[in-house]
Amino acid sequence: MRELRIHGRGGQGAVIASKLLATALFLEGKSVQSFPAFGVERRGAPVTAFLRTSDGPILLRCEITKPDGLIVLDPTLIAAVDVAAGLKDGGSILVNAEGGPETFPKLAERFRVGTVDASAVAREYGLGSKNQPIVNTAILGAFAAFSGIVSIDSVCRAIESEVPFKTADNVTAARAAAGLLRTSEAPALAGAAAREVTRG
Amino acid sequence: MKKVIVGNHAVSWGVSLARAEVIAAYPITPQTQIVEELAEMCDDGRLAAKFIKVESEHSAMAACIGASATGVRAFTATSSQGLLLMHELLHWAGLGRLPIVMADINRAVAPGWNIWTDQNDTLAQRDTGWVQLYCENNQEVLDTTIQAFALAEKLSLPVMIVLDAFFLSHTSEPVDIPSPAEVDAFLPRRDAALKLDTRDPHAFGALTTPAVYMEMRKRQQEAFDQVPETLRLIDADWDRRFGRSWGAVESYRTSDADTVLVTSGTITSTARYVINERRERGEKVGLVKIKMFRPFPTEPLRRALAGIPKVAVLDRNISPGHGGIFAEELRSALYDLPSARRPRVDGYVLGLGGRDVTPEVIGECLDATRGNDSSANAREDLWVGVKP
Numbered sequence: 001m002r003e004l005r006i007h008g009r010g011g012q013g014a015v016i017a018s019k020l021l022a023t024a025l026f027l028e029g030k031s032v033q034s035f036p037a038f039g040v041e042r043r044g045a046p047v048t049a050f051l052r053t054s055d056g057p058i059l060l061r062c063e064i065t066k067p068d069g070l071i072v073l074d075p076t077l078i079a080a081v082d083v084a085a086g087l088k089d090g091g092s093i094l095v096n097a098e099g100g101p102e103t104f105p106k107l108a109e110r111f112r113v114g115t116v117d118a119s120a121v122a123r124e125y126g127l128g129s130k131n132q133p134i135v136n137t138a139i140l141g142a143f144a145a146f147s148g149i150v151s152i153d154s155v156c157r158a159i160e161s162e163v164p165f166k167t168a169d170n171v172t173a174a175r176a177a178a179g180l181l182r183t184s185e186a187p188a189l190a191g192a193a194a195r196e197v198t199r200g
Numbered sequence: 201m202k203k204v205i206v207g208n209h210a211v212s213w214g215v216s217l218a219r220a221e222v223i224a225a226y227p228i229t230p231q232t233q234i235v236e237e238l239a240e241m242c243d244d245g246r247l248a249a250k251f252i253k254v255e256s257e258h259s260a261m262a263a264c265i266g267a268s269a270t271g272v273r274a275f276t277a278t279s280s281q282g283l284l285l286m287h288e289l290l291h292w293a294g295l296g297r298l299p300i301v302m303a304d305i306n307r308a309v310a311p312g313w314n315i316w317t318d319q320n321d322t323l324a325q326r327d328t329g330w331v332q333l334y335c336e337n338n339q340e341v342l343d344t345t346i347q348a349f350a351l352a353e354k355l356s357l358p359v360m361i362v363l364d365a366f367f368l369s370h371t372s373e374p375v376d377i378p379s380p381a382e383v384d385a386f387l388p389r390r391d392a393a394l395k396l397d398t399r400d401p402h403a404f405g406a407l408t409t410p411a412v413y414m415e416m417r418k419r420q421q422e423a424f425d426q427v428p429e430t431l432r433l434i435d436a437d438w439d440r441r442f443g444r445s446w447g448a449v450e451s452y453r454t455s456d457a458d459t460v461l462v463t464s465g466t467i468t469s470t471a472r473y474v475i476n477e478r479r480e481r482g483e484k485v486g487l488v489k490i491k492m493f494r495p496f497p498t499e500p501l502r503r504a505l506a507g508i509p510k511v512a513v514l515d516r517n518i519s520p521g522h523g524g525i526f527a528e529e530l531r532s533a534l535y536d537l538p539s540a541r542r543p544r545v546d547g548y549v550l551g552l553g554g555r556d557v558t559p560e561v562i563g564e565c566l567d568a569t570r571g572n573d574s575s576a577n578a579r580e581d582l583w584v585g586v587k588p
Contacts, residue, residue, distance in 0.1 A: 019372050023204045026374050032204065033373045038316060038366040038554060040229075059473035061367045061466040062558045 001054035002149065003064045007083050008073035010043040013136030016162075017071065018049035020140055024150050024158035025053045033058045046081050053149070071143055072096060073118070073135050078104065087111060090186070094146045096139050101184035112186040116142035121177045125169040137163065141174030145181045152178050201377045207368035210338040210375050211277065211303045211361065212237035214345025216247045217383040220301075221272040224252040224263035226282060229315050230369045231305045234277040257282035261289035261300075268298040269404055271395030273349060276300070279365065280307035280321045287325065290358075294329020295420060296404060299352030299359070299390070302330075303345065306465065306516075307365045308553040316554020317365035319465070319517035323493070323525045329420055331359040331427055332494040334464040338375045340446050341368060343438060346383055350434045353390050355423045364516075365554065367466040378442055386441055424495045431492065446491060449500040453479060454486030459570045460505065460543075461487045462513040462530060467557050471514070474562045485566060490526060498533040505534060509574035511543040512565050515581070516551040523581035524549045544574045547581030561585055 004021075008014030015036045022034035030053045037048040050064045066086045075097040077083055084093070084107060092112040097103065098120070101113035118138035128134035137159050144152040156171045163170050205213070211234045215223070223242070225235040241247035250267075254260045257278050264274040278286065283304050293300050304322050308314040322332060331351065335341045341363055348359040363369055396402065408416060431448055439445035453475055454460050463471045468489045478485045488504045488511075490497065505511055515524025522528060527547030534542055548565040551557040561584060568582070 019204065022372050026202075026204050031374075033371060034204075035366065035371040038370070040315070058373075059469050059476070060559070061364075061371070061469045063556045 001052060001056075001058065002069070003067045004051040004053075004069045004071065005064060005067040006049045006051070006071045006073065007077050007081070008047050008049075008136075009077070010045050010047050011132060011134075012047070012073045013134045014047045014073055015049045017073070017136035017140055018051050020136065020155070020158045020162055021051055021143070021150065022053070023162055024140070024144075024154040027154045027157055028150060030054065031056060031058045038063075046077060067091065069093070069147065071139060073139060078107070084111065092147065094139065094143055096135050100182045108184045109187060112184060114142065114146040114181055114183040116177050116181050118142065118177055121173050121180065124176070125166075125173040127166060127169060127173060137170040138173040138177035141177040142181045144174075145178040146183060201379070202374050203377055204372050205338065205375050206233065206370055206372050207335075207338045207341050207363050208233035208305070208370070209237050210341040211345050211363070212241065213375070213377055214342045215275050215301075216241050217378065217380060218273065218301075218346050218349045218387055219384075219389070220247070220249050220275040220349075222250050222252065222264065222267035222274045223276065224254050224260045224267070224274070225276045225278070226254055226257045226260050228257070228279045228282040230307060230365045231277045231279040231282070231303070233369070234303055234305075238275075257285045258289060261286040261293065264300045264302075265289060265293050265296060265298055268293070268300050269296065269396045271390065271392035273353075273390045274298075274300050275302065277303040277305070279305040280309055280315075283321045283325065284309065287328065290325055290328035290330060292405075293358045295416065297356040297420070297423070299349070299356055301345070301348045301352055301359050301361065303361045303363065305363050305365050305369045314553045315365065317367060317465075317516070318552045318554065319362075319515075319525070322360065322362050323517050323519075325360070326494055326525075329358070330494065331357055331424075331492070332362060333359065333492055334362045334490070335368065336466060336468045336489065336491075338368065338371070338373050339444065342375050342377065343442070343444055343446065346387060347431070347434050347438055349390075350387050351427070351431055353392075354430050354434070355426055357423050357427070362465070364466045376442075382441060386437065427495050428492070428497060428500070448492035448497045449504055450489040450491070451504045452487040452489065454488060454504065454508065456484055457486035457508060458484045459510045459512065459566060460485065460508050461562070461566060462490060462505075462511055462526065463487060464490045464493065464526060465516065467514050467516060467551065467562070470557060470559055471562050474559050474566065477559070478566070483570075485570075493526070493529075496529050496533060501530060501533050502537060505543055506537050506541045508543045510569050510572060511545045512569035513545060513547050514551075514557070514562065514565060515547060515549050516557070518549050518552065523547050527581055544569075544572060544576065544578060546572060546578045548584050549581050550584040555585065
């Protein structure tokens with residue numbers, strides 16, 4: 001089983017991202033479970049959402065405190081909250097950022113880091129507003145390329161089935177972002193990047 | 201059709217497939233998504249129901265009572281304070297023998313204000329004359345919602361489907377959604393024997409003197425006595441049609457077990473994970489899930505637990521001044537087993553107000569009970585994970 005955590009700000013689409021990713025993995029025959037942080041949400045405030053995926057049935061129905069990977073929709077969150085809290089050694093982080101992984105040296109020391117300028121992609125395809133682009137579909141495209149656990153085609157099929165507005169633009173944004181991914185080498189500490197999962 | 205949906209929408213889909221005719225509701229977190237989705241279904245024509253907007257949960261239940269009394273299929277959903285505000289009318293629906301179906305998302309009761317899960321809201325309604333069915337996953341939610349209408353209408357009893365806040369209500373997972381034609385074949389339109397009809401005016405709920413009130417109560421009890429067998433038949437029919445059954449009580453890996461967890465709601469699922477892990481290590485442990493809390497499944501629980509040395513009940517609820525409510529009712533159900541076959545029943549109070557119940561927490565309870573002497577009785581329920 002793999003457990004992921006998605007960080008965003010209210011309005012960026014973190015919760016929808018977790019649902020889209022769950023749908024994409026489901027389309028590939030995986031067991032999935034996704035949920036928002038259980039709380040009261042406000043536009044602009046930090047938001048988290050979660051995802052479990054497994055080849056077998058998922059029995060755990062508790063919170064995720066030690067994820068295998070992170071998706072960060074807003075780079076300013078890295079200074080604002082401890083995004084890497086609980087992330088397993090050898091875990092991976094995909095950040096929506098203008099700069100490459102080298103702009104997050106502290107994270108790159110311990111984790112495999114990927115970046116993609118999902119905000120620019122979202123603006124290019126008119127998703128959300130100029131100041132508040134909705135980046136979730138773009139970053140999921142990059143996540144398919146970054147993680148290898150889900151195909152870009154499945155991500156696009158999930159968008160087609162779940163996103164009723166600007167569906168084609170969202171699909172194109174996802175594919176475009178997949179091609180713009182930049183990644184760091186996995187740090188030596190991490191050992192094998194594909195970490196075996198301890199809880200089934 | 202399989203779709204990844206939240207538990208709240210599994211209820212909405214179930215209600216829609218059951219072709220509810222009147223829906224009256226007042227929004228409250230974490231239930232609101234249920235009726236939002238139903239309102240959209242009514243608006244865009246997917247569901248031919250009258251959606252009645254009301255000013256409170258008390259009015260929502262009143263509207264359902266009026267609708268149900270005219271012979272139509274009525275549904276509402278609520279949580280916590282909303283359910284408590286309905287309390288008077290829950291009795292009215294119960295003794296009125298009106299087959300209303302309601303979904304309650306278990307949410308802790310205020311103060312302090314808390315939107316997270318525990319079972320005190322629904323357990324406080326246990327004597328109102330409603331069947332209560334607690335669900336473990338979104339598929340069970342959808343299936344139970346449709347089964348609930350069949351059960352309610354067969355016995356003229358209202359039925360409450362109960363879901364944990366967030367762990368089900370807001371959690372997305374794949375759900376197999378049957379086709380309308382398949383559900384129509386399982387659940388025909390309601391055919392009420394008695395109904396209010398303006399062309400043949402009668403009234404419900406008139407003065408009921410000591411000469412007849414008690415007989416009315418006895419009939420209500422007799423209807424509850426028929427619930428286990430009726431639900432078994434409905435569930436078996438569902439299984440034939442859809443290949444899934446849920447049962448009122450489920451035993452999981454209990455044969456040869458020396459210690460058994462008793463759970464309800466989503467804790468059951470995490471507890472299965474713990475049992476699987478322990479079994480791999482050779483520990484003789486199992487699990488009994490209580491889905492149906494009213495009527496209390498006394499006979500199935502006796503069959504499931506007689507002869508098992510030790511039982512640990514996980515209660516996400518508290519009856520102040522007494523203890524965990526499932527533990528208390530279970531002890532009463534097992535009391536007249538012969539003492540050699542009567543388990544020691546330990547109660548654990550945990551997860552209140554949405555506190556996370558992890559495999560580690562469940563493991564602690566299991567270990568504590570395994571270490572206890574099966575020949576002695578438990579003294580009092582233990583509170584798990586409480587800060588000093």
